[in-house]
Each structure stands twice: as C-alpha cells, then as structure tokens.
Amino acid sequence: MIFRQLFERETSTYTYLLAARPGGKAVLIDPVHGFEDMYVQLLGQLGVAPGWAIDTHTHADHITALGELRDRTGCQTVMGETSQASCVDRHVRDGEVLDCDGLSLTAWFTPGHTDESFTFLLPDRVFTGDLLLYRGTGRTDFQSGDARKSWRSIQRLFALPDATLVYAGHDYKGWTVSTIGEEKRFNPRLAGRTEDEYVAIMAALNLPRPAQMDVAVPANLACGQVRSP
Ligand SMILES: [Fe+2]
Numbered sequence: 001m002i003f004r005q006l007f008e009r010e011t012s013t014y015t016y017l018l019a020a021r022p023g024g025k026a027v028l029i030d031p032v033h034g035f036e037d038m039y040v041q042l043l044g045q046l047g048v049a050p051g052w053a054i055d056t057h058t059h060a061d062h063i064t065a066l067g068e069l070r071d072r073t074g075c076q077t078v079m080g081e082t083s084q085a086s087c088v089d090r091h092v093r094d095g096e097v098l099d100c101d102g103l104s105l106t107a108w109f110t111p112g113h114t115d116e117s118f119t120f121l122l123p124d125r126v127f128t129g130d131l132l133l134y135r136g137t138g139r140t141d142f143q144s145g146d147a148r149k150s151w152r153s154i155q156r157l158f159a160l161p162d163a164t165l166v167y168a169g170h171d172y173k174g175w176t177v178s179t180i181g182e183e184k185r186f187n188p189r190l191a192g193r194t195e196d197e198y199v200a201i202m203a204a205l206n207l208p209r210p211a212q213m214d215v216a217v218p219a220n221l222a223c224g225q226v227r228s229p
Helices: 036-046 067-072 148-157 180-185 195-202 213-221
Strands: 003-006 013-019 025-029 050-056 074-079 090-092 097-100 103-110 116-123 125-129 166-167
Touching: 003 036, 013 036, 013 103, 013 166, 025 036, 025 148, 036 050, 036 067, 050 067, 050 097, 050 166, 090 180, 148 195
Parallel strands: 025 050, 050 074, 074 090, 125 166
Antiparallel strands: 003 013, 013 025, 097 103, 103 116, 116 125
16 A cells, blocks of 8 residues: 655644555545645656545645645545535545545544544544544534544544554644554543543633634635635
C-alpha cells in the first residue's frame, strides 16, 4: 500500500494519501486548500491517479481542497451522509464500504466533535478526523459538537483491536501516529475516566474560536469554494 501523511503547519492539519498500488487510484483524506499543486505533483510522482477526496467533517479551522481537486482532476468528493455540504458527489452512510480501487475504506458515523463527523477505517488503521486525537480529543463546543456523543463514538473506536493504528486530523505537539491500545491506556481525557468526567473535562476547556471559522465553515459547505463578498 502507498501511504503518505502530509502536514499543514498553519492549522496543524494532517492530510493522508492512500492507494492500494502504483498505477492505481488514490484517496486523499482531509486535503487543505492551497496545497492542491503539491497533492497533484505528489500523486504524479507516486504514479497514482486522483480517485477520491474525502473530508471527515466540515472543518472550522481551514478550507478544504475538495472542490478544487474535483474541478482540476475529476476525482470524486466524499463526505458522510449527515454533512450539509450539498456540493459533495457522494455521501456515505454508517457502515458503508467505499471500494477505492483495491482499498476498502469503511465509513463510520462518529458524531461528537461535530454532529456530522465520520471516521474511515482500513483493517489495520483508522482515520479519526477530529474525534480522537493523539493523547487528546477534538473540541465539542461548536458546530453542534456534543461531548457525550464524542465519548460514545470514541468507545466504539476503542472496541477495535489495540494494535489498530490511529491517524488523526490534527496534532499541535508533534505526534504523528498512535494506536487504539495506547489511547485507551494513556489518553489523559479518556483513560480511567467515566463518561461524566469526560463531559466535565470538555466543558472546562474554554478554547478560543478558530481564527478562520467564519470563513472556513461556509466555504467548506461549498467544498472550499471561497466566495468574495
Ligand atoms: Fe474539526
């Protein structure tokens, strides 16, 4: 399998590139607007074609590259069925398997960070978006986020084998990968906690609003097409 993890420094966002084989079609998960040239160049260098561009959820902190990638490459854009982004080509349901040219990506509806967040799974790894982060979890204080739903969605992930690799949508401290077993044992918001304790922790975070939120959310509902006022 071809696998790349790309990092966008402004908003500490990870984008993932996956393909079953050279010569096949690739999947990009959570691509960032402004990096389309780099993605297209890298796909060419790796000898894979653009197949699918997936957003795990409607991002509040950066603008998605879904629309521009679709317009430039003809790839198919994908989000979960609860997304309000009507520009997306395909909305996947909970449990649906996306057949991506030899890669079978299973979609799970995992609300909590937002009410429309999805997680995408391969047999050995899981792309958690902003639900489960490395030793942390995605905030639940806007976009209809809900700490109880976040807890329950994370418990669903925690039923996966401990060795399952975790690839998150962001990291702010330098982490690049984890496992389900590690996060069960060492995530300070989750390990040894009850659901009520987790809800209290999330309620006390008092995080600032993302700087780009008022621009990013409406743009992302249009697959990243930024409209001038
Ligand atoms: Fe997010």
